[in-house]
Amino acid sequence: MGKRNTTPQSHGPAGEDIEGLQKIVIVGNPNVGKSLLFNRLTGIYVTVSNYPGTTVTVDKGRCKINGRDFGVIDLPGMYSLIPITEEERVAKLMLLEERPKTVLHVIDAKNLERMLPLTLQLIEAGLPVILVINMMDEAEELGISIDFNDLEGKLGIPVVPIIATAGKGIDQLIGKIDQYVPILDKFQTSYQKGIESSIKEIESFLKNSYPISKRSVSLLLLQEDEDMQRLVKQKEGKDYDQIDGILKKTSRKYGYPLNYIIKIRLQNEVRKITSSSLAAGPLKTAGFKERLSRVMINPITGIPILIAILYLGLYQFVGVLGAGKLVNLIEGTIFGEKINPVITKFVMSNVPYRPIQDLIVGEYGIITLGITYAVAIILPIVGTFFLVFSVIEDSGYLPRLSMLVDRVFKKIGLSGRAVIPMVLGLGCSTMATMVTRTQETKRERVISTLLLALAVPCSAQLGVIFAILAGHPLALFIWFVVVLLNFILIGFLAARILSGEKPSFYMELPPLRLPKISNVLIKTYSRMVWYFKEVFPIFIVVSVLIWISQLTGVLRVITNGLEPVVNLIGLPDETARVFLFGFFRRDYGAAGLYSMQNSLTGMQLTVAAVILTLFVPCIAQFMMMIKERGIKTAVLIFAFVLFFAFGVGFVLNQALVALGLQL
Structure with a gap:
């Protein structure tokens, strides 16, 4: 797999229109490296758009090969041209509608026989296919050898081996795309x-x-x-x-469905093709990675591993480092002692009109509240979370976590597949709500949306709560248990109240890998850019809205209405403002609670942290709920979560008082 001089160049910003360009379409099973190949060709991580009439996302980008622009489309994972899931259906429809110049069918070199039936279907469809055999390094480790010339001769299409993680073989692939000429003498499956x-x-x-x-x-x-x-x-x-x-x-x-008969025939044809093209290595005893994989999906050993990852990744890295040390440095030292005092002094000296002064550097000012919260408090927390998430994602642990929790999730109306939006919700619930569209049934999507709105704190909330309660171990334990029990209880009840098809679950287990620093940094950076583009304007807008509501007296009216409620729960008047901020953005409310932690008792901090976690979704998440689930479902979830959060807070406060716990 030598090198050529022909290389792609990313062209234009992510999301740029690719209409009118010749298309390169990437297809294949999930977890075969399609998205990484897309990144290699386009130079961008993802460019997401929706397929019309569905909520399935499709990644699009541009690349330039030998001076010519091409549109690149990374389709959702598919196993066959006969779809089972909505993602497969969208992948098939786009494949047929786009009339691509080239179809790159990416397969895993370790699972050649299982993935080649789709190749035969694509060839039979008359599509201009290039077979891209990825993960050659992992196949070689297992002693698997492939005769690419023999395979190419039998299939009648170009075959290119690559290692997408290392970028090896990409230049040869680009050369094949550039010089691709449809071959008339292609393989044709013969049926009964x-x-x-x-x-x-x-x-x-x-x-x-x-x-x-x-x-x-x-x-x-x-x-x-x-x-x-x-x-x-x-x-x-x-x-x-x-x-x-x-x-x-x-x-x-025939006594069997034709779909089954045709599928079996394709598999038999693949075995004939690979009989001389594929040589498996000697049988080996399970290596360290295989043994570790089994340990991860076994409940007896997998749950302690999950707890260790949560403790080290979320509590120590996101909570202690991100929400603790980094926030103290950026918010306390850099902004608190250097940036904000200088800007405040300048504004107070040069801006004569007091309301404008308040808008810029007042209690709810754009700089002193909006930018400070966004950059000094929220950014280090979500940054550390996305770094941890990218490491976990790149290692191959997430599919194993899905296998581990599938049995438990079945009890709350979900499948193991739902672990992806739930874990992502620990970073940003708005992004996670969007990701629920990948779940198979409407019932599962509604339950996931409800649980994300109710009991899955975003990284900023999580980091701040860890930082606030770190000095109160019992309080942190109570918070965790109450939130977890409510997650399970509401999921269990929702699964029995909501009618609909129960989710099935199957998932490809990719090999465990040592995450590559470059891939982790690219993913972290891309998610940080996405999050910051989303959050920064909202923080500015929220600061302006709060300033207007304070100027007009609306803020006082709303907080006055909330004060009797928070007093009933044993909290001071000031926490009403924290919960109101939490609606504008969850992390806004968390940052507000962080700023007043020294004025609350351990019991009050515990109750406030529980309510804030269970409290209504922020505006951005609520709007995403409307987009994904419809306004009726979104409003019902919003109303339920609002009353439920304060109800749980009231019961918790009464229980803590009755028990006389010193937190």
């Missing part, structure tokens, strides 16, 4: 005589043009693909009745 006869009959009724070969259209119809049925009905009109008759006649001939 009856199926082949039906394919020819169906083809004779397909009078119009299609985005894929008529043979592939016929095969999709035989496998009862609903999207293709709709398309053919639309194009062929009355002739579809003849086609439908052929489909029914063929189906009656």
Whole structure:
């Protein structure tokens, strides 16, 4: 896998329109390195857009090869052209609609036989396929060798081995894309005589043009693909009745579903192809990574590992380092002693109008509140969280965590797949609410959205609460237990109240890897940029809104209305303002609680931390809830969470008083 001089260049900002450009479409199973290849080609981490009519995200970008611009599309993971999930359906539809110049089918070198059936389907569809065999380093470690020339000769398409994590083979791949010429003598799967006869009959009724070969259209119809049925009905009109008759006649001939028969045939063809192309290494005893993987998904050993990761990653790194030392340095020393005093002195001396002074450097000023909170308190916390998350993600631990918690999550109406938005919610609940769209059923998406709004604190909340309660170990334990029990209780009740299809769960387990520093830093930086672009303008807007509400007296009216409620829970009047800030942004409220921690008792801090965690979603998350789940569902969740949070706070306060605990 030597080097060439042809290299891609990222072109234009993320999200730039790629309409009118020739397309390079990346397809493949989940966890085969598609997104990393996308990053290698475009120079950007992700460019997310929604497929029209769905909530499935598709990554898009640009690259320049030999002076020519190309659009690059990273499709959601797919296993077959016959979709099961919404992501697979979107991937198939985009693959057929985009009419790509090149289709890069990325597969895992360790699982060649399992992934090649999709390659055969793509070839049969008449698409311009390049087979990209990734993770060659891991295959070589297992003693697997692949004869690429033999494989290329049998398939009739270019085959390129790469190691995407190291960038090896990317130049050769770019050269193949640049010089790609469709080969006429491609491999064609032969099916049973009856199926082949039906394919020819169906083809004779397909009078119009299609985005894929008529043979592939016929095969999709035989496998009862609903999207293709709709398309053919639309194009062929009355002739579809003849086609439908052929489909029914063929189906009656066989004792098994045609989808199953065709799938088995593809697998048999793959075995023939790989018989001379693939040589497996000698059987080895399970290595350290395999043994560690088993330990991680075994509840007896996996739960202690999870606790250790939470303690070291979230409590120590995000809580103690991020929310403690870094916030103290940036907020206390840099902003508190140097930046803010200088700016305040300048504004007070040069801006004559008092309300404008307050807008800039007052109690709720753009600089003293908005920018200080965003940069000095929130940024170090989310930065440390995203760094931890990127390390965990790059290591391959998240899929194993999904396997570990799947049985427990089933009790609350979720599958192990839901662990991804839940963990991501510990970084930003708005981003996590958007990610719930990847879950299979509507019921699961609603339950996940409810739990994210109720009992999953964002990294800023989490970091600040860790920092506040670090000196009160019993208080921290009570906070954790109360939030966890409410998460389980509400999930359990929601799973029994909400009707709908129960989630199934299957997930590819990628190999455990030592995270690469460059990949971790790219992911962390990209998420930080995304978060900061989202949060910084909101902090400024919130500062202005609070200033206006203070100037007009609206702030006083709202806090006056909340004060009797917080007093009933045993909290002082000032905490009403903290909860109000929490609605503007969760991290805003957390930062407000951080600033008044010295004026509250340990019991009050515990109760306030629990309420703030369970309190209503922030504006950004609420708007995302409306977008993803609809206004009715979003408002119902909002109202429930509001009353539930204060109810739990009241009960907790009464219990702590009755027990006489000194926190």
